[in-house]
Amino acid sequence: MENLDVQNHLVKSLEEIRELVGSPHEAVVKKSIAMIDEQAKSYIEKSSMMFVASSNERGQCDVSPRGDAPGFVYVANAKQLVIPDRPGNKRVDTLSNILNNPHVGLLFIIPGMEEVLRVNGRAVVIKEHPVLENLKFKDKAPALGIVVDVEECFIHCPRALKHSGIWEHDSWLPKDRRPSSMDIFHAHLKINGYDVK
Structure with a gap:
């Protein structure tokens, strides 16, 4: 499969993007705050799922899902959050990225x-x-945690989740039509020459 030839279609400036997209409403710009206020704290305390985006020193990106009982991310104060690092697959992609960036x-x-x-x-x-x-699970505190000094916080409009229908059970694929995570896992191991027995 050949790579797409996009060289004659590149956008090279913010001005070009603004010509096509326009400028945001003042309220959209000013909704961003540099702290965790009571409204944001309430949201975080009710959240059972979050994603952490990070990148290494070369700018290679990663997004890691984190989930637990609602409120598993601890709001230490108006400027800091603490995310527990629960036992997992030991790849430590997020942690190693944070050490470098x-x-x-x-x-x-x-x-x-x-x-x-x-x-x-x-x-x-x-x-x-x-x-x-403060981050115990089954009476055991995590060995590691991620402390985030908050620089920006804002609520994001519902368009993406609304259009995806993610919470509408009727839109979900039947189990027999969903991709098999084990098939994907084994296929990727095979590509890398790892013999699955």
């Missing part, structure tokens, strides 16, 4: 709600800090 983007979701909360900031990885006691 502290900039992260967070996307919080409340099931059934079409508006999402976006938070951007700078992160560090911590261990053995008393704040981790």
